[in-house]
Amino acid sequence: MKALDINHLCYSYDSTDVLQELNLQIEAGEIVCLLGRSGCGKTTLLKAISGLIQPDEGYIALHGKTVSSSKEVLPPENRGIGMIFQDYALFPHLSVADNIAFGLRNLSQSDLQKRVQEMLELVNLHGLDKRYPHELSGGQQQRVAIARALANRPNLLLLDEPFSNIDSQVRQRLIREIRDILKQQKVAALFVTHSREEGFAFADSVAVMHEGKILQRGRSFDVYNQPSCRFVAEFMGAGNLLQGKVINSHQITTPLGIVESSTKVYAQPETTVELFIRPQMLTVEKCECDDPADPAFIRHQQFMGRSLRTEVELENKLFVVDNVEVLPEKTPVHIHVKDHALVLFNEQGQTI
Numbered sequence: 001m002k003a004l005d006i007n008h009l010c011y012s013y014d015s016t017d018v019l020q021e022l023n024l025q026i027e028a029g030e031i032v033c034l035l036g037r038s039g040c041g042k043t044t045l046l047k048a049i050s051g052l053i054q055p056d057e058g059y060i061a062l063h064g065k066t067v068s069s070s071k072e073v074l075p076p077e078n079r080g081i082g083m084i085f086q087d088y089a090l091f092p093h094l095s096v097a098d099n100i101a102f103g104l105r106n107l108s109q110s111d112l113q114k115r116v117q118e119m120l121e122l123v124n125l126h127g128l129d130k131r132y133p134h135e136l137s138g139g140q141q142q143r144v145a146i147a148r149a150l151a152n153r154p155n156l157l158l159l160d161e162p163f164s165n166i167d168s169q170v171r172q173r174l175i176r177e178i179r180d181i182l183k184q185q186k187v188a189a190l191f192v193t194h195s196r197e198e199g200f201a202f203a204d205s206v207a208v209m210h211e212g213k214i215l216q217r218g219r220s221f222d223v224y225n226q227p228s229c230r231f232v233a234e235f236m237g238a239g240n241l242l243q244g245k246v247i248n249s250h251q252i253t254t255p256l257g258i259v260e261s262s263t264k265v266y267a268q269p270e271t272t273v274e275l276f277i278r279p280q281m282l283t284v285e286k287c288e289c290d291d292p293a294d295p296a297f298i299r300h301q302q303f304m305g306r307s308l309r310t311e312v313e314l315e316n317k318l319f320v321v322d323n324v325e326v327l328p329e330k331t332p333v334h335i336h337v338k339d340h341a342l343v344l345f346n347e348q349g350q351t352i
């Protein structure tokens with residue numbers, strides 16, 4: 001049974017359509033990351049799932065039970081949803097233990113203490129139960145928030161930018177740790193972030209949202225490498241757009257010469273297409289002589305750690321290439337395309 005099942009959800013603020021026929025499903029125990037530009041409707045979707053707003057059309061079901069539709073809305077407190085926010089939202093006047101115990105009802109005093117201790121162990125904060133939020137680091141405060149949310153054994157956890165306020169040095173470790181906790185507890189979660197890297201590290205799959213719709217949903221690796229359209233391709237990371245003309249089922253003429261695809265091209269010969277090539281799928285090779293027939297040259301290089309983000313100019317167009325060799329500006333180069341499954345768009349920007 002699906003932990004979350006959203007079907008054809010529509011919601012408008014006054015006359016502005018914010019959620020438009022939105023569909024999203026999350027399996028039991030699955031962690032999904034919702035990625036999208038500012039204003040695409042992520043917060044509105046979280047509000048709809050948590051029961052703070054009522055949809056105009058469509059429905060939301062949690063573990064098979066409809067909780068929101070245009071006819072009914074189960075109150076937020078009866079949905080069994082845990083929420084984790086960017087600012088931790090802990091009660092400053094309550095100790096760590098009391099923060100965790102806050103939402104636990106119907107438990108005897110001894111069961112309550114047992115559950116709080118269990119949660120403290122789970123999030124690795126054993127011994128800090130008497131501290132107050134201001135006596136903890138950001139990462140520790142977020143762990144308390146996780147412990148508080150999980151103490152209620154939620155059906156679904158919603159996380160809204162939970163790592164944005166965490167120091168970047170601790171962030172990667174915390175993301176991994178919290179992911180492991182959710183997996184251990186088999187809790188399904190929907191995680192909202194602006195950071196693709198956080199999404200890749202934390203979630204099992206990503207859902208790319210744009211103008212109130214989910215454009216593509218899948219494993220990060222697949223969405224990154226096989227985007228459904230130009231918007232998703234560009235949103236998932238940098239790439240080069242090139243005009244091309246199909247020669248046959250594996251070859252395309254482009255400004256970089258004839259490019260081969262390792263997979264079949266589903267377009268008729270002579271069709272005009274747009275290619276999308278990631279920077280790491282291009283290489284540059286230094287030309288030993290100034291060859292006027294190959295006028296590509298280095299415009300700029302930026303050290304990124306593992307590689308150099310290199311801008312190469314070819315016939316007044318800039319290409320972005322990830323390479324490892326330091327090349328001075330104006331060095332003449334050849335650009336090569338590595339053998340891979342090419343991503344091609346039609347005139348409407350949809351993947352062919």
Ligand SMILES: Nc1ncnc2c1ncn2[C@@H]1O[C@H](COP(=O)(O)OP(=O)(O)OP(=O)(O)O)[C@@H](O)[C@H]1O
Binds near residue numbers: 016018043
């Ligand atoms: N209470 C409101 N009344 C009217 N319009 C609203 C209201 N809340 C949000 N909106 C509009 O709805 C759209 C979606 O907003 P929402 O907050 O869901 O976006 P978001 O994807 O969460 O953005 P961000 O990433 O910046 O938080 C925006 O155009 C916003 O201006």
